[in-house]
Amino acid sequence: QSVLTQPPSVSGAPGQRVTISCTGTSSNIGAGYDVQWYQQLPGTAPKLLIYGNRNRPSGVPDRFSGSKSATSASLAITGLQAEDEADYYCQSYDSSLSGYVFGAGTKVTVL
Amino acid sequence: QVHLQQWGAGLLKPAETLTLTCAVNGDSLSSYYWNWIRQPPGKGLEWIGDINRDGSTNYNPSLKSRVTISVDTSKTQFSLKLSSVTAADTAVYYCARSEGLRFFDWLYLWGQGSLVTVSS
Numbered sequence: 001q002s003v004l005t006q007p008p009s010v011s012g013a014p015g016q017r018v019t020i021s022c023t024g025t026s027s028n029i030g031a032g033y034d035v036q037w038y039q040q041l042p043g044t045a046p047k048l049l050i051y052g053n054r055n056r057p058s059g060v061p062d063r064f065s066g067s068k069s070a071t072s073a074s075l076a077i078t079g080l081q082a083e084d085e086a087d088y089y090c091q092s093y094d095s096s097l098s099g100y101v102f103g104a105g106t107k108v109t110v111l
Numbered sequence: 112q113v114h115l116q117q118w119g120a121g122l123l124k125p126a127e128t129l130t131l132t133c134a135v136n137g138d139s140l141s142s143y144y145w146n147w148i149r150q151p152p153g154k155g156l157e158w159i160g161d162i163n164r165d166g167s168t169n170y171n172p173s174l175k176s177r178v179t180i181s182v183d184t185s186k187t188q189f190s191l192k193l194s195s196v197t198a199a200d201t202a203v204y205y206c207a208r209s210e211g212l213r214f215f216d217w218l219y220l221w222g223q224g225s226l227v228t229v230s231s
Contacts, residue, residue, distance in 0.1 A: 045224050
């Protein structure tokens with residue numbers, strides 16, 4: 001069982017907005033540690049999508065946005081496109097475990 | 112442009128030691144932490160541990176007793192050893208570079224991944 005909790009799947013029609021939640025505890029997100037988001041297409045290495053809760057690396061479309069509040073974080077995808085169909089993972093640091101932790105991943109399906 | 116290239120044995124028998132190496136091309140290993148992450152087939156990502164150029168390491172407590180991460184600055188490489196492997200260690204293993212403030216950092220640069228299968 002992952003330390004960070006994500007929904008197994010979300011879906012939406014092209015053009016719609018979807019959100020993925022990432023719920024942690026007082027030893028990770030709630031302790032103030034940043035949340036990162038990664039996108040993983042089938043058969044490829046994860047790609048950094050959001051860092052420091054809400055920052056996008058160069059080249060990541062502004063359709064992707066991140067937010068954080070208390071012990072949870074969210075990734076929003078607006079204007080959903082077929083190419084967004086992938087697995088998405090949140091990641092943070094956990095002070096109780098003294099290590100980095102990931103969510104179990106959320107599969108985004110474009111209907 | 113910096114990129115990571117990893118290699119190692121892809122098929123192991125139970126109880127053997129997994130060894131993977133990641134070459135850092137275009138960087139001197141400075142100012143970053145260098146990580147190993149794994150992903151069992153059809154499952155999520157698991158952080159294994161990291162190391163800096165001075166050899167300071169940090170391991171996932173669930174794997175700590177079996178993991179050793181080392182660095183060779185002369186070759187700009189870092190390596191992973193996981194001892195006493197079982198079928199549960201079958202996974203794609205990734206090397207990656209951390210960027211940002213320690214404990215608030217992110218994984219921007221990733222290797223291509225190496226599938227390691229443990230089977231008798």
